[in-house]
Amino acid sequence: MADIDPISLHDPLEEQFKAEFEDRLEAAIARPDTENTVRPFLFEKTISFAVIDSAGTIIWTDRKFDDWLRQDDIDIEIGAAVSKKREAAHALIKDRSQRPALLTYASADLAQRWFVLEPKLSTHVRTSDTIVVAAVSLSHMTDEIEYAARALGMSNLEARVSAALFAQGSIKRAAAQAGVTYHTARKALSGAMKSVGVSRQTSLMRRLSELATVSAPPRAAVENILIDVFDLTRRDAKLVHLLCEGYSRSEAAKVAGMSAAIAKDRFAHIFLRLDIASATDLPPLVMGAFASAMLLQETPALIETGRRARAPLRLIRSTDNRVIAVNDYGPETGQPVLIAHSSLSTRHAFQTVVDCLQQNGYRPFSIDRPGFGLTDDLEELPDRFATGTDDVVTVCDKFGFEKIHAITRGGAFHVLALARSAPERLDRVLVINPDLLQHDCSQRKGYLGMVRYAFDRYPDSIEKVARWIASTMSRKRIATIIRVGIGDAPADLESFADARNFDDYLRSIMPFSTGRLSGFIREQKGYVLQKEIEGLESAHNWTVLLGNSDPIHDIEEIRSYWTAKLPGARWHVFQDAGRYISLSHTEKVVALLNQSASQTE
Template identity: 25%
Template structure:
């Protein structure tokens, strides 16, 4: 996962070691805590011992964290939409005891799943292909009551499952069959009504001509529309477009890095066939795939023919649909905790292409479209959605809040080179794609370098800047003694730990553990009072899970900026009238002259901590008055 070129440079920096010699290595501490429900409990309960182990031997600590992560589920909490799944309860003999409406639509005639049911009963949960309506292939997860215990099944399904000892749950991933999800994908990609009809028709049509007829347009009109759709989605070819549409339809948003392994295990392909199929599904042509894999074009065609035969897919486009649906189903099935339902917070999710078309950028636009836009930064792990109080306060102040997910966070692709330059270019792309003129900026925490890079590289696009609790460069770092400050110091001083540590946390981000972390991490009384509200806790927890479900690229890259001795550039001094907002409930603020801006105004937010978006929304909106 972390051999990606996007991570080059993340591990540069220096390590600081202490002369203290711990009695145990981190691996030994982790083994000693094996009786606990999760390895992360060690960090929460015995941080001083972990700190000693890390200081004494950073290299081994990194390896120990990576080894501990490999034994954990790939996703801690997966948020899924019920409309993407179809569910049934069956006996081992294939008798259907319960089937929801989506399953009955996919399988109007009873599918013979007896071989798979018997295998799942004998070997445990499995993922495999099943044939549904119109001979279309779909991916199904099959498991017994114990394995299905974490699925939030309907009461009727639970009752059917509990009524007999030989019953199993069948969950089929089929977001492509939901017109509601197709319409959501169209809104996310800003497709017109015609483009949306064509995109939905392309899901199962054998070619563009048939899709054009299904959408009620002519062939040339469809070709022009497809070019526009591809440009908006940031893709080159139809198979890649189908994969992008499936990903947008689903909330789990798996990253697709293990597509070849998934195709091999779930579809029964050989390793060579799986590698070829994964490349074709990403939008590569046969010659491009041959070059990428070191094969001849004839071998690629032979392997792809076998892929289509074994999976029942009706072409490269249909295989991309099948692989995308399998990816999302496995992401939910592999999670420690599955949550179904719509996310709160409103706003319109958009996924746009970068200016060069090479990357995708995600944002949530809260409107109204005729108001002054303000780009609102999320934090290092949460903040991709705005609480209703802050949304209303900003809109009431005449603003149009837009939360842009920085490179590697949420659904935004990682940066391939300079992180802050890429983040700044992403914001410039948002300004152009959304046809804005100038924007305000509300940045926070470790997002400060990206905000200052935008001010430096695109000064004509920036109107007013507010930096909320900006994290200073390392040479000015404060010496706070809180748990979070201590952990962050170790990450910044030992950048080779960042990826391993972040992945270690990401794979354990279940609701229960995140609640513990939040109460331990927050120090301000206002924050702790806010956490007492179950709605606030759930909002934060779901936000963290969605932000970190795909990868830790953003978190790691942003911390590496600091670890590699980032300092603001003097060119940012051309801006005047900037505001630094400081929460008085947090200790250890560094005097903000390091930002290098003249006439910098400092505003204190009384009694606030790291959650002013919940506790002080009116104060934040007033900063732009």
């Protein structure tokens, strides 16, 4: 997949999107509510492409296609039908290693939406009767599954065997791949299920696949896809999903309202139809079918994940048994610093900031707030920004942090709520370009200004607009969002000319594309609907940093509002900075964090 320069990009479609953004936003507000589409993250190594003509002759394949499949795996009759009817079709096959793979055949017009996933397709799809075949095989996701397993607290052995079971489908084959005995593999899987809190291997595979793809598709959506992709009946699709949820065959039959005898016959038919030997094969197969179906959506952007850094993810259980996602960057001996994400991002921090903090003796960590990223949602509080402050305390207790520092850009209201509810936990706090509630702004410029103004006028449309924006996300689109969001601030332009910063931003914002938007929606409602937020009696340990070229707010309005909320706070204005001061002036920002709280400007 070709890299994209995020700042110097001049794409006609993106230029048109920028020019028409306000009209598109109004259209999104006016259109009827649509069903929420959950889209999974995939990885480049899980998808490959081939191009054939209407006679079934192969025109081009990528390297992965040749490695996974044989030429005769392509069905000439399906290709001819797709070419004639100008539509798409799915087929389930076994790859060279006898693992399930899903082929999606698409006519030339439908295949054009895949060009962003594989630019080389555009040079080979030249005539209207050309067919593109996309092969999806999740058995190549073992690294991601093992990563998710370790985040759940599994031992190295448990994680390795769990990932091998996901790839191989049977304990015997998983043991061979993991290089252990059958007995050792069974024992490791027993420990893995205990770590996750499930009693069946199928449930374990489902949980790991959802974590690795950042998606938990609802039952109705999965059943519809199983019917479409595998031509199952509604009843059989329901049985498949019940098995994936961890029900035994007898329990699934009872929930589905059928006798044991009928269910036995239906299960035999399902396993024969899907060409699998056990229910353990179902979660990766179902998620693969889901991903294949999503390829045909208008914006199949979730496949193009780009370079993904392996952040040190930990998944912690809250007191009410919710999952809290934490990136703990280490080292263990450093002073803990919470990097609180903005309302427009998730826990993935800029590595530039992380590196500088570590070099100065800190241990940065970041937490997905409820409804963001991989953290389970919970009921919102009257102060919407306070939702999740208890999670911070839970994480601190888990890690043994008595006190933490905090640094944030865009999450100031959340840190303020934390300071009110758990003041004994916070030492020094650094806030960069804190935001304002909508009714406290005399103006809000740029792309974000348009969105917040629309939210202010039509608060009931916040969720609808959020889902529209998320559905348009792609690597190029996010480059456009950054470009229009930072305006002409030279320092920010230079920061995002660095591909590493762009990739970090991409990593932080793309989870919204999976449909996990409840946290974002809640906080956007907070900006628009909340009339007042309580300040502090004393903020002597706070420092507020402002960029003189902030493209969104008037910095004097920021100073006036937050001076009242944070009496005694220090202030520092960077004359040559924009919105992303932590990127353009990283060392100076960390130096300010180092200063004693007793110092004044």
